[in-house]
Amino acid sequence: MTTIDAKIPKGPLAEKWKEYKAHQKLVNPSNKRRLDIIVVGTGLAGASAAASLGEMGFNVLNFCIQDSPRRAHSIAAQGGINAAKNYPNDGDSVYRLFYDTIKGGDYRAREANVYRLAEVSNSIIDQCVAQGVPFAREYGGLLDNRSFGGAQVSRTFYAKGQTGQQLLLGAYSALSRQIKKGSVKMYSRYEMLDVVIIEGRARGIIARNLVTGKIERFFAHAVVIGTGGYGNAFFLSTNAMASNGSVAVQVYKKGAYFANPCYAQIHPTCIPVHGEFQSKLTLMSESLRNDGRIWVPKKKEDAEAIRAGKLKPTQIKEDDRDYYLERRYPAFGNLVPRDVASRAAKERCDAGFGVNATGLAVYLDFSEAINRLGKDVVAAKYGNLFQMYEKIVDENPYETPMMIYPAIHYTMGGIWVDYELQTSIPGLFAIGEANFSDHGANRLGASALMQGLADGYFVLPYTIQNYLADQIRVPRLSTDAPEFVAAEKEVNDKVKKLMSVQGKRSVDSIHKELGHVMWECVGMGRTKETLEKALARIKEIRKEFWSNVYIPGDGSLMNNELEKALRVADFIEIGNLMALDGLNREESCGGHFREEYQTEEGEALRKDDKFSYASCWKYAGEESDPELIKEVLDYEFIVRQQRNYKS
Amino acid sequence: MEKSINITLKVWRQKDAKAKGAFETYKLDGISTDTSFLEMLDILNEKLITERKEPIAFDHDCREGICGMCSLYINGHPHGPDEDVTTCQLHMRKFKDGETITVEPWRLAAFPVIKDLMVNRNAYDQIIQAGGYVSINTGGVPDANAIAIPKPIADEAMDAAACIGCGACAAACKNGSAMLFVSAKVSQLALLPQGKIEAAARAKAMVAKMDELGFGNCTNTRACEAECPKSISISHIARLNREFLCAKIKD
Structure with missing residues (x-):
């Protein structure tokens, strides 16, 4: 039987990462120039890693499926990025961000990884501000925060409804600086088609030039995968059209474990499906749940009349509306985690209370927020999202409630990595959504951006050196091997x-x-x-x-x-x-x-007694089922509980 | 409310960068007006594949108006007839039953055609590489709240930063100028204290690169502003000119 070692450093939780960094191997500047690193992907994780590694002096080859690294799908993240800054003085801390993330992930993530994530979260905000990312600010000139699902503090930094765009453009600008310097060579409109293994180590990739159709070979001392998630297996998802899971499958077939593939996140607030010709689904940011209230009609006959087009939502009296999240989860209300909100919407629709012609939609209503704050304030916060909704659905959400329904959004599962973000193939690393590491069975809102940038800016640039320090004698190998x-x-x-x-x-x-x-x-x-x-x-x-x-x-x-x-x-x-x-x-x-x-x-x-492990699947050939290897999740520091968002 | 329309499409087809292109005409019936423009092209491509013909190549990715990958000149307008949207957010309800719709790639020397409706916008990346950043490395930066920035300034920087780099501004311009694109980045960074330090050098380097790559000059026709899917204001061009002038005077 195969055993698995996550290489988690010993010691108290808060000391693990510091201890690791204090004792890890490093590569000196003159050797860095002689080492090549391939980074596949230019999203938040890939771009931030490629830029940081280039700055450090490594020779980086960066691959991008789009025509420009500025277009990776991280750009579509709307709502924000979490960090434990505690600027609002509302009780946040590194520990609380760690705890919320573990709890949100339903106790199926690794404690040590999640603690490190929370620990470096603050550096990400500092870094992005220094790059010129225009985060939202208060009138006093300091940074503003808002709240997100699964947390009782406001720890989410945002740039209007375009946070992902601004963070990605920040990483893209850092990357552009390295491309100019020559430390990063950019290969845009290229798609990786396989990893090359030499003597058990990842030593390069095979990629297809999407313009010429030519298949080309590339060598490197280490390969980093930052190619995102596999949600498009569902055809309809909030992912971009080119988002795919192929690299995960390629490396899986070469021996890297695929961990927790069944953990897929269904986002509660997407614009409902409207027809068979639909090509993708559009997300409406979770941040809308700060001010929008989710409801369906209390009476079945009202829901039926709405579906038949005989009744409008604005005609339903307050008493006849069922604000089911506020009813079921008084402590968190509309801000329960995504999985809870999605299932609650499905439950109401399955019970016959759904709206839209299909019956597969619930309302997200801003009338109360508009009355309380005024239309201008709501427009300033969510204007671009309201505009996007109106362009797609042809209805004005300032006047009538939005219709939303859950859709596939993010995959928590992915390529298995150890504490160093290294896969089970030496020299092959995976970062961002492509790996499985930090979100357990469910990711909290505004944590994807945090994890992508944490991996790329502050984790991988350290851990990859611990591997490369032993590779300094390896010459650049010929791709004729x-x-x-x-x-x-x-x-x-x-x-x-x-x-x-x-x-x-x-x-x-x-x-x-x-x-x-x-x-x-x-x-x-x-x-x-x-x-x-x-x-x-x-x-x-x-x-x-x-x-x-x-x-x-x-x-x-x-x-x-x-x-x-x-x-x-x-x-x-x-x-x-x-x-x-x-x-x-x-x-x-x-x-x-x-x-x-x-x-x-x-x-x-x-069932903690039986399933407190990460399922790592090892490829066993075309004809047989893969082997299941269990990475047991030891909870040393947190007591597992049934998640409770009611009180 | 949903209805369906019949349309005729005149689409630019070009085998590769060197081939001579031409328009081809296609008819599509029963297109739901709730279909997006790119979904309509998907339907056309599906039809072409069924007829064992080569589908039309066009750029697209996020399909929610933010990645800047989609392009297309539709009836003479970059991103088509609707306002403040990219092509992927344009819906067929903006077209009439029986209408003939002309679809072309961006027409610009600096953005050569790759195939059919796909163009090479690498020039925009090169302009950013010339100086569209703050020269800092990862780590060792001050606390995010160490420098207060007045909200109106931060908001204006955000408005400039909303640029998606799609190329519509240069495609709309009769001179093929990239000034709106360049000014959006120069302006965003010049407004913020983090970017001010290199503001003059940045403006000079980015403008020089823009000229080198064959983009034209700005003659204030404001076509770029009118066609920009993100409503970037030409007031940023004024700020770019100021920064550029300051840099030149210092020389």
Whole structure:
């Protein structure tokens, strides 16, 4: 049996990271120049890592799937970034941010990692302000904070409803400075297709130039993966169109463990699905729950009349509205964590109280906030979100409540990493959403930006040196090495195989079919039956894909359909892993809700005695199921409790 | 309310950067007006694939108006007829039944066509690389609240920083000028105490790079401001000119 070592430093919680840094190995400046690092991805994690490593003097090769590193999907994060600054003097601290994150993650994250995250959170805010990120400020000129789900303090820094954009542009500007200096070489419109392993260590990648279609080889002493999450396995999600989980699958097939694939976050406040031709879902920031109140009609006949278009929400009297989150969770109200809010919306809609023509929507109402604060104040806080809603739905949210419904948003699962953010393949690191490390079974709002930047600015630049210090004698290897040639051939064969199918179905049509199965069977509520059904259906979809997909054009030139096909082939594998993992985990926790395991009140029921571990899946070949390795989560410092947002 | 329309599309097709392009005409029936413009192109592409033809290449990613990846000249306007939106947020309810819609790539020497409707906007990255940053390294910076910044100044910097780098400003300009893009970054950083230190050098370096890359001059037609999906104001161009002038005087 394979054993697993997370390499968590010994000692008291608050001393672990300091101790690690005090004793880790470092690389001296003249050796840094001789070491190459590949960073794949230019989101918050990738860009901040590439920039920081470049500043330190390493030779960085940075890969980006879009035309520019400024476009990675971190840019779409709206609401904010958490930090334990305690500027509002409302009782926050590093410990409290740590505690809230562990609790929010339903006690399925590693204590040491989460504590480090909370510890470095404050440095991120300092860094971003120094870069010129225009965070919101009070009239006195100091930084403003707002509250977010799962916390009773205001610790979220924000830049209007465009926080992700401003943080990413901050990292992008730092990256641009290094590109000019020549310490980072940027490869935009490139997509990684495989990792190259030489003598058991990651030594480079195979990537496709998306403009020329040429498949190229790149060497490095270490490879860092910052390619985000795999939510697009569901076809419809809040992810960008090119967001994909392919790198996770590539490294998984080369021996890196895939951890907790079933932990997917369903965000409660997205604009509802409106038709079969829909290509993606748009998020309405969680920050709206600060001032918006969520409700459905109290009476079924009112809900039916609204669905039939005979009644407007503004005509429903106050007494006839069910503010179900405030009713069920008095202590946190509309600011319960995302998984709790999502399930509560589903519960009301399933019970027949949903609105919109489909019955799959609830209201997010600002009328009370507008009366209390005035339209101008609400517009200043959320104007861009209201505008976005109006452009999509063609209704004015200042006058009528928004309609929202949960949608796939973020994946907590990902590539397994140890405390140093190193995967189970030496020399291969994973950062940001691509790894599994800090959010447990559910991520709190405004924590994704925090984790991406923590990994990229303040964690990886330290821990990667502990590895590279032993690599200073390794010369730059030729990409003519047999391992590179073999990896490239494998990729070429896969492309040829896909191009030669010449079937009848478009890539999108098969991707949509997979998405339906995932949403129905591996979505907000899962059971043994639905998960088994998913496994059977995914098997059929895999067969259909490899025997009936049609990719037009030439596989050796620019070919968008081929790009999509390569990603969908991997989404099928991820879907399979998610269902397998969900089936194994016979408990409910955070984003993983098994309907068989719930309290009498319908809350997630954890089974700490049996499932207090991270599920790490090890690839075992095409024909067999992967091996499950358990990383036991020891809670040394926190006592696990049933999550309670009621009192 | 949802209804559907029939449209005719005239779309620019160009095999690669060197090929000579041409318009091709396509008919699409029964398009729901709740469809976004890019979803309409998805439907057209799906149809082309069914007919075993090559789909149209176009840039897009976030599809929520923030990444700046989508482009497209639609009926002569960058990002189409609606105001304050990118192409991905444009919906078919803005078009009439029976309408002919012309779709072209950005037309600009500095943004060469890669394929069909896709262009190379690397020039904008190069302008930022010339100086669009504060020269600090990771770590060793002061506490975030060490420097108070008046709220109106911070807000104005935020308005400038809202630029998504899509290229609509240069595409809209008859001179192909990138001044709105350059000024948004110069202005954001010049307004804030963190960026003031390098303000003059930054303005000079970014303008020099812009000229080198073949962008034209600004003649104050304000087309950029009118077409900008993020409503970036040309008052930032005035601030850029001030910074640039100060830098030149110091030389």
